[in-house]
Amino acid sequence: MLPEPSIRNPKRDKHTKNGRSGWYEYYAGYSSHFVFDAIKYAHITEGSTILDPWNGSGTTTQIANEMGYIAYGYDINPVMHIIAKARQLDVGVKNSINTINKDILIKAKRNRSFVYLSNDPLQAWFDTATISAIRNIEYSIRKLLVDEKAISRKRRLNNFDDLSDLASFFYVVLFRTVRQLVVPFLTSNPTWVKVAKDNSQLQHWEVSDIHKIYKSILDEMINEFDLYSSNSIVERKNRINLGIANSEDLPIHMNSIDAIISSPPYCTRIDYAISTRPELAILGFPEEDLDVLRRKMIGTPKISREIPKINTNWGSTCLEFINSVAQHNSKAAKSYYYKHFVQYFNGINKSILELDRVLKKDGICILVLQDSYFKDIHNDLPQIFTEMGQNVNWKMTNRIDYNTNKSMANVNPKTKRYRSRILTTETVLAFIK
Ligand SMILES: C[S@@+](CC[C@H](N)C(=O)[O-])C[C@H]1O[C@@H](n2cnc3c(N)ncnc32)[C@H](O)[C@@H]1O
Missing domain, CATH: 3.40.50.150 (Vaccinia Virus protein VP39)
Known part of the structure; x- marks a missing residue:
């Protein structure tokens, strides 16, 4: 034995x-x-x-x-599903990530109009300009990697189940970005995220700062892209x-x-749901x-x-x-x-x-x-x-x-x-x- x-x-x-x-x-x-x-x-x-x-x-x-x-x-x-999916991303795409990301951010910057969902759940923490900046990135990921015919910006992503590994990867970058933006709402309990009590508590972030955070998280993830056999x-x-x-x-x-x-x-x-509330909000999950x-x-x-x-x-x-x-x-x-x-x-x-x-x-x-x-x-x-x-x-x-x-x-x-x-x-x- x-x-x-x-x-x-x-x-x-x-x-x-x-x-x-x-x-x-x-x-x-x-x-x-x-x-x-x-x-x-x-x-x-x-x-x-x-x-x-x-x-x-x-x-x-x-x-x-x-x-x-x-x-x-x-x-x-669905948030955990997307995270698990991203983790399957093949190392073979590592060298293409930055190029794809450039496209995502260029498109996001080009969207001058305020893009957000009606009754956007991100309103729990951010002012409209900040929501718009986050949604513009999300919309670009969606348009480029999920559904190029995503015509209505006011509609939320609804096919969480069949996102590709690559789209899931970029969603995780955005999840982590927004996690950094909601830091003032985190509590000593790591599983609880507060929401703004009134408009005065809504956070404002400049587009350039959001993109900077997003990019530094992306770089960090690329660095941690350990070998996952591409055979x-x-x-x-x-x-x-x-x-x-x-x-x-x-x-x-x-x-x-x-x-x-x-x-x-x-x-x-x-x-477990509240602990991922910011991520669910990015997915447009209504109350x-x-x-x-x-x-x-x-x-x-x-x-x-x-x-x-x-x-x-x-x-x-x-x-x-x-x-x-x-x-x-x-x-x-x-x-x-x-x-x-x-x-x-x-x-x-x-x-x-x-x-x-x-x-x-x-x-x-x-x-x-x-x-x-x-x-x-x-x-x-x-x-x-x-x-x-x-x-x-x-x-x-x-x-x-x-x-x-x-x-x-x-x-x-x-x-x-x-x-x-x-x-x-x-x-x-x-x-x-
Ligand atoms: C202790 S965690 C598992 C963590 C996992 N081992 C890892 O390494 O990340 C338990 C998970 O159960 C999930 N969960 C809670 N209720 C569930 C249910 N009814 N069906 C399926 N999953 C559920 C939660 O979303 C949570 O991610």
Whole structure:
């Protein structure tokens, strides 16, 4: 029997943010070396299929693809889909990027008229001149790389699903540019972006400054354009499947996946949609759609009108946790937090059933999880996932715990009231079906 290869800590550190993984800093992302180790650990044969149903910035799909596997990656957030897509860009186009970009910026400068969408979501942070400058770049990218017949400037991009890798790359440059412009609206919580309270708070940026920031980000990304084999491009393209989908309902055939490597959404009330609000605004996502997206996300702080029924299949640890939250005497424990956790575990359990549907017999599932606390009650997510996995007859083959000081629970300063020191553990669970 082969010795089990070890799996390095999934946390990203400054050494693991080089290359494409540094193109967009996703606070929820894990490291490329973790995916590499997990694939080695799973001993999967050449040509196998690897899925990440919560693909985020596309770490799993990039590494799986580079290592020669057929990669499937889905995320419900179109922003993350575009970022994952950009990461697949072939190094063969590196030398053409500057030329294409010159064209984009020339066209953007030529657009003298104010171009913006009616009810432009960028109005949350910027005055009309600034919106116009951002939209002119976006419109140029769209016209040049997405749809040359994009006649109406007032219409938003609506085919996020089939943007090319190249168009996605330029969208990421613009995402990062606007991230710099919204800095006054960022908070100590890295996942929360405020909006202007009134017109006096709207930011004004000169076109030349916006272009300067945009260009310096582009240069930085070109410098980080690490080698991604340009051999057999066609073959590689056939081996990557990225899309926007809900992990509860994946567009994949049953029994077709050899391995799943993923980290599910955290259970610490992170609002994944709001955390990418500036990027969604660039895509022209209107307020109503933002709300719909927020509600569909697992772990959302939004509470639906209809709270799902608790299911005994969620396992005893989960049920005890939910019960303790319901009985906790702190404010809003029953009226809000209890509902929030029920929603979260309902989404997770439905997703596990879906993963079981698509995973082949003897398929491997490797998940990264973090435990957390509600007040003084331990939310033992690794144990809860273990029980949910056992419920679909998966066998747990390994559990590795890593202590972490960078915890998602720590993004909320109020949690410290209950514990002076928040020790969380990051856990890697490996199952076999
Ligand atoms: C912990 S992050 C994954 C990060 C990823 N491993 C990386 O390296 O970037 C979890 C992801 O789940 C996504 N998500 C939340 N609810 C979802 C759902 N119902 N279906 C699919 N994806 C969802 C979020 O948008 C988020 O990107």
